[in-house]
Amino acid sequence: MPRASVLALAPRTATLRNLVQLKKQWIVSVAALAYRLHALGLLTDWHYRTLCIEMGQNGYRRTEPEGAQRERSHVLATVFAALRNEGVSKTAVADQLQIDVDELDKLVFGLMIMSLSGGAVSGERQEGTAISYAS
Numbered sequence: 001m002p003r004a005s006v007l008a009l010a011p012r013t014a015t016l017r018n019l020v021q022l023k024k025q026w027i028v029s030v031a032a033l034a035y036r037l038h039a040l041g042l043l044t045d046w047h048y049r050t051l052c053i054e055m056g057q058n059g060y061r062r063t064e065p066e067g068a069q070r071e072r073s074h075v076l077a078t079v080f081a082a083l084r085n086e087g088v089s090k091t092a093v094a095d096q097l098q099i100d101v102d103e104l105d106k107l108v109f110g111l112m113i114m115s116l117s118g119g120a121v122s123g124e125r126q127e128g129t130a131i132s133y134a135s
Contacts (some may be wrong), residue, residue: 001026001036010042016054020065030060076108 009025011018014037019030026033031052038048055061083093094104 001028001033003040006036006040007042010037010040014043014047014051016051016058016060019051023064030064031055080108 005025009022011022014034016030019033023030023033028036034043034048034051034055037043038045043051090104091101094101097104099107
């Protein structure tokens with residue numbers, strides 16, 4: 001959240017209601033926006049503390065209203081599509097990165113990597129092998 005942008009758009013008196021609307025500008029959480037306003041001196045310690053208490057009471061620490069969709073990497077989708085075309089398995093990718101397959105699954109966030117049929121060994125292509133990297 002660039003300083004100049006926050007200063008230009010900051011409400012005169014910050015409430016949870018107007019912070020929920022304003023967070024869409026930078027695609028951040030209400031807590032992050034409140035922290036930034038406080039860091040810029042636009043909220044007193046007391047006002048910031050009060051907002052944090054309200055956020056907790058309203059359950060915003062777990063789920064926020066009007067949440068943003070998780071960003072998805074177009075680069076990862078392109079890379080995995082190329083790997084699929086080369087017949088490289090998820091296991092081979094994990095081996096090359098020296099991580100567990102489960103860890104690879106966690107790292108690619110919204111992309112789901114699954115084997116459709118067959119299974120290449122150590123990156124070797126076998127007939128009938130198809131790897132799907134779907135979002």
